[in-house]
Amino acid sequence: MKVTLKKLGLLAAVAFLAAGPALAGETTGITDDSIKIGVMGPFSGNASSYSKAEIGLMAFYNMINEEGGINGRKLVAIQEDTACDPAKALAAAKKLIHQDQVFMLHGNSCSGAAVSIKPDIVDAGLPWIVAHAVSDTISTPPTRNIFHGVPTGDTNGEAMAAFVLSKPGAQKIAIVEHSNDWAHSYTNPARAYLKAHGVEPVLELVMERGQTDATAQVLQLRQAQPDFIIGALYEAETAIFLRDMKKYGLETPVMGTAGTDLENTLKRVGDLDTVKNYFVLHPYVDNLDGPRMKKWADMIHKYYPDEELTNFSYISIGSGIALVEALKAVGQDLTRSKLIDALDNIESLDTGILSAPVTWSADERRGVKGSAVAGFVDGKPTVLKAWATAYE
Template identity: 35%
Template sequence: MRRRYPVAAIAAALAFGAGLAAVPASADTQTQGVTDREIRIGAFGPFGGPVYLYGKLVMNGVEAVFDKVNSEGGVHGRNVVLVREDDNCKPEGAIAAVKKLAYDQKVFAIIGGACSNATLASVPELEKSGIPMVVNSAVADGITDPPKKNIYTAQLTSGVESRAQIDFALAQGAKKLAVVRMTDAWAMARYNPLTAYAKEKGIEFVENLELGVDANDATPQALKLRGAGVDAVIMILYPKPGAVLIRDSLKIGSNPLWVGQTAINDFVAFEKQVGVPDALTNFVTITATAYQPGDPEVKGWTDRVKKLFPNDELSVFNMNGIGSAQVLVEALRKAGPNPTRDGFLAAMGEMDMEVDVYAGPIKCSAGKSHQCNQHPGWLALEDGKVVRLQ
């Protein structure tokens, strides 16, 4: 009798497998995710962990746009529906998420990609599946450079920002440049193009320092910067280490030109985070968004986010989601009443539009430039008010 166990088990397993195989494969991927009433759009990014801001909060912004579009009758009569996937900010999570959205949830397109490494790791899978993708948070250049047929980004990429940081410092007459950076994937995606561009321009950084994302103190870094007599400091830092660095520099009486990037683009919040009065007189930063969360121009979005997510305040993370979702919806509209993947990608490929919250126009060119956001805006403090530099 014992001998027969495996036979029965094999039979059971094969029967189960045959059941799975009986499910027919999808007929047409071109219109996958589109029904008479709705268009399903996927999103992936972390819901938790230290970088959930770039996942969950950005998705909340996307959701706000979809809510607005749907309340106004949808896209050609179809509601846009967001299907969220958690990737844990991990490569295996992102690959699983893309596979799930493409082959299991069968969405029409994907908007998202939060963590640089995770999104980079999912690129081969995205290309293989051919599903249209609009990146809205991950900044690594490699995601869209060289251009991939079905991947566009609405976010400023790391290379654009890094070059802008150096150009800005040079335009201000800075001779001695230094860089202070974190060492995670996010920072490396910026640091590598930064050093490449510096080399191109013949610049040697007089100091090249690290600062941890959780650092509570940056006195050694501040002392080194002061000792080297730097004119401008390129900051590849999140707001916390950034605030700590500026605070500790002011403490020892040094205040060079601080050049931030989009991670520090809520100027009002950053001023509070530094916590020292008049700390930001020499601080400028790049913004991907044209407005700050408190500005009256984005009041409509503030209200809508508050309505959908009562616990949240409008943040720049939401605004990145809002901007990219407006681009996506515009492309869906242009793809016509019977959207297909190719139609959508064609619309993305000739996208040229102004978006509510982005600093510059979104301009794509199929096959040439899939990095559609090339316009960093600069923020600085003038007479106690945050202004956009021209």
């Protein structure tokens, strides 16, 4: 694991010294031997499978604590359920900030929920590392205390479109999506990428969250005969869509988002033939069961022995590694402002788990600017960098 911390400029150092004692609240949630961190996730509801991201993160905290913590302090996670609902997320954030008085926030699945709490977190000023939700509006334009630790919608959308166009002869592209901000965070940058490469979607369809039948969409797609379909659908709707594609004999390849994974989608649909042409964003260095991921799988199972691992189980760990590097850089005299400055100076951090490094700066808080893709090749999940080209 390699990391470079950019040196703080002389002016920044002078400004820091001139600021005098830490402002009120700068050390909220810190004791001599602990750092209290608020971890929000959808631990209930129909998007609860995404909470595996937070479970993986807490397993990472446990590993760090078992190794002695950071500068003598253990990471203490205070969990709150958002149920992937904006109103519940806002209540959870307020509780963590004002009642539990955490030092920082880390985690968050579901972009709609994350966007809803952004104004309160900006006002509160505590550090927030977003470790799963992908909407660019969470960290763009840059806000001093908010950091994205995963590929965002723009990065993901561009990666999806680039993979689609890497298939020889792919020119007729269709889009099927939910009508929410989460889906748009993928499809809008995908559309922009397609347009920049001279391609306009031949068909754009909506399939709403909670919809239990995709017959109408599939029949329209069968008539349009696209070369590739970009699908921005949650897990449940993805399974329904793929099953209906098989039902009506539509074998067009589908490019899915980071909101699904191959293994879990296969379990939902029940047979490999239904998902043989399904591809998803895969932000990791290896297959989930590959040798470079074994360390992380073993870590999660050490603390959560019965946990069923999916693509989501690992997504927050990279940002956890970045947090630990920043905390180490700050040292014992920890404050919120010093942590923010240290996070802001993480550069080219190879986490050993994400397929792209982490870099933050004052002008760019979207820290991960790349993603691989995964699909079934000869019946086995395979990491790809382009159509029929394995990731190395």
